[in-house]
Amino acid sequence: MSIPSLLSRRAALLAGAFAVAGLSRPGLALGAARANPVPLPSADQIRQDYQQMVDFGPRLPGNANHVKFVDWMKREFVAAGLRLGPCESYAYRRWEPKRWSLDIIDGDQRHAVPTVAYFVRSQPTGPQGVTGPLVYAGRLNPDGPASLPDFPKGSILLFDAELPKMHLRQIVHPHFIHVRGETDADVLDSLYHRLWTMPSFQMDDLAARGVAGVAIIINASSAMIAGNFSPHASPYKPKVPALFIGQDAGDTLRAAAKAGRAAHLTLDAQWVEGDVPQLTAVLPGESEEVMIVDTHTDGQNFIEENGCIALLQLARHFASLPAGQRLRRSIVFAGWPGHMSGDMPEAPGWALAHPDLMKRAAAAFTIEHLGASEWADVPGKGYAATGHNEYMNWPATAGPLNDFVIDGIKRHDLLRHAVEQGPGYTTGRVFHNSGIPHVACIAGPNYLLGIVPNGHMDKLDADLASRQTAMIAEIIKQADRTPMADLKGSDSSLGADPIAGTDSSKRTQCQAS
Template sequence: MSDQLMMSRRGALLAAAISFASTCLPAQALAAAVGRAPVPLPSAAQIRRDYQQMVDFGPRLPGNANHLKFVEWMAQEFQAAGLLLGPCESYAYRRWEPRKWGVEVVDGGRRHAISNVAYFVRSDPTAAEGVSGPLVYGGRLGPKGPENLPDIPAGAILVFDAELPRMALRHIVQPHFIHVRGETDSAVLDTPYHRLWTMPSFQLDALAARGVAGVAIIMDVSSAMIAGNFSPHASPYKPKVPALFVGQDAGAELRMAAQAGKAGHLTLDAAWVDGMVPQLTAILPGESDEVMIVDSHTDGQNFIEENGSITLLQLARHFAGLPAGQRLRRSIVFAGWPGHMSGTMPEAPGWARAHPDLMKRAAAAFTIEHLGASEWLDVPGKGYAATGHNEYMNWPATAGPLNDLVIDGIKRHDLLRHAVQKGPGFTTGTVFHDSGIPHVACISGPSYLLSIVPGGHMDKLDADLAARQTNMIAEMIKAADRIPVSDLKGSDSSLGAKPVTGADTSVRMACSRRA
């Protein structure tokens, strides 16, 4: 196909889906909802059913079969709700796919497996059969590498101790409002905060030149917390040696075996797979040329990563089912972008580059992540367990009316340990605030955020909390629809400080259609 024909086809797809949605007459825009029964905002029971449906697809890592099926299902659900799709885009991506991993102590010819081992994502793999060698204790491993490395025999499996960074929440997010009851701000914000998703990319490349066969890193958290951790999005780093993570309790046996001069066996069978990763846009037309963007990412490991994509569907069904007199004036654009679990894909900025017209006409944007999170930590005397709190939830918001809406919503729904931070904050949606679009986001960071386990951590879902959070988001969107865009922008000096730049790297294609 010629470049000219390809450009013509891309332009036609763009016009067919977006231009129609944004320029149709009000009567045409409302036609999709005629005859549809109103859809209430989800109850706690509905939240649980919807999240379970997502979890049942399996871990949805960027571009894997589960992710592709999930995005196709989302497209069908948007269409069933009466929304217009597309055009749809994809991104080329080379994903790291683990198959088998573990570390064992070899003693008297027998192998004893260490439990709940996780992998260092993108590590250089072993062969399928793994590698054997002497276990050597390497001391402490810092983010930049080993601090004092002993002599290493050829083919050794190094065992290190390492720590998660600990910092008070106040130093991470600096909120200007937090809703608490029965405790103080300091009890929440000044408690040392550590979660596996903050794990540094320990630098290991120098070990490859020393002939190291593999590395096992003992973290200062329990094996139950370390289990299944798939933590790739903080860095694109690719260790040149096979590397695994082990919890502190199970790691004690491994450390003792290394110090006693025993042998070990380490397996990390993984492959690099080339493919395309889909991006999804669905539009509910309104009466105005202005739009409001509601976004999240579609890839994730469990119920918390990323239930924002399910919230997009729940909001789309609700808003599309409103009777004519209650429908929103502005069009709503639901953006499901991929690749948060990649470290290399363009994520929300990629969607923004692919849709410059929608970015120009956006009156507000709402980024949704990680609803319904209960807090689980290593609790003295109990082990890895629920603390009885919900996880801290941060709400970055552009100063002005959106900031006020967030505070009012948190109070009205009595959302404890929920705080508001001046935008753009720490969120995957900062591109909207940075590009001059008034923006609200929500994000929590539980310890199980990135782990892949049977059941997808559904036992840790607080469905009532998720229902209240979803209702609050819907109320904010409805309220923002009635506020002129000039008022939404307010006087926030940081709004539009770093507009999105760069080329659109997506490949456009026809969207999936329900048969």
């Protein structure tokens, strides 16, 4: 279809460049400037928009909720005045849990453990479950048990295990710069990375020895582990059915094992073949250079992944600005899938699918986990709010972007926020590694992966998310005014591990149904 004559000279000049990337008819994405530009979101707007996402339900890769949510995002980008495309999808075989439980059998009676969580992608039992002697087997380490007691075939083994206690010194670059909140010493001595990211306990040898099931007592409360979809990013598929149990149920289970009780374990799940969508939306500017704003579209609750909502809020704002206030560079909004899959290409997959945009990118911004209040197992209170916001890390390429982040944290009065020299701890490290100056943000609350009826909306700090979103918009504007060569600065790690590989995506129709 030819470009209409009414398009501006700017759109006409861009048409050739965007056609190379498969982004046809860029002029249609420009949209007319509105009489009243869309403001950056207030706390009330944040709460409303996040609730709209949560109302779709858990958006696990490729499930019906996820597909509907991505379809809604497409419509929202188009409504804001952006152009979709090219769009892709990935073939994916997803693990879909249906019912899970653990009962202690005492004679003719069964006593249910009130709260259990599943080990993602472990072997299903079928709806009937499995019954066997409950045997306490000691401690389970990530590489498996060091030793095992004698047990009959068909037993359900009970283990103790610990969440990984990753001190901040282990998750940040040596050039970690603490900016606002406690002193460096206080942060480094007292805060831990509390992301519910279970190690992939190796248990295949247990299946070979005839174990019917595994129950793992974790050093966290039942309230904390409720509904957790974990380990979320591991491709490991245990050959035995496995459940996680809160530490408050540990004594009861150990006593039952010591008393020779049996247990009934159910993990009814199925494997489903399907496709997972990936989307790209573009707001053209005056330059062939682009800036990429990205996150993953799959998630469980308000925080996983509210970066999607931030992408829409930024798109609505930037697309509505009058001509004199618009960004010079084009903005590419990328929503890639599969962070909860364990074996999908994620952000590197998007990069491989869009080599031309990667070549023309002056900067990239990966947004994750805004508005996180801190919750913990508090002595005397149980699982409760601590009164703080969750620590947030900002990996940034050394140079102007790093400076913009430090200034923004101070200007927006963001406490317990810190800067790490890139590439850092982020799903978007492919951009920095491929030579694109990059900023990311990520917090790791322990409710991050929880599938609960209210989507953990009671834990949202909407004012915090509003200020964080405003800061990101500000950094994007500052980066837009900075030449690409200056953004690259002198960071020796920039471009040290460029993306390589084969694009495994397939092109799909972009238009939302």
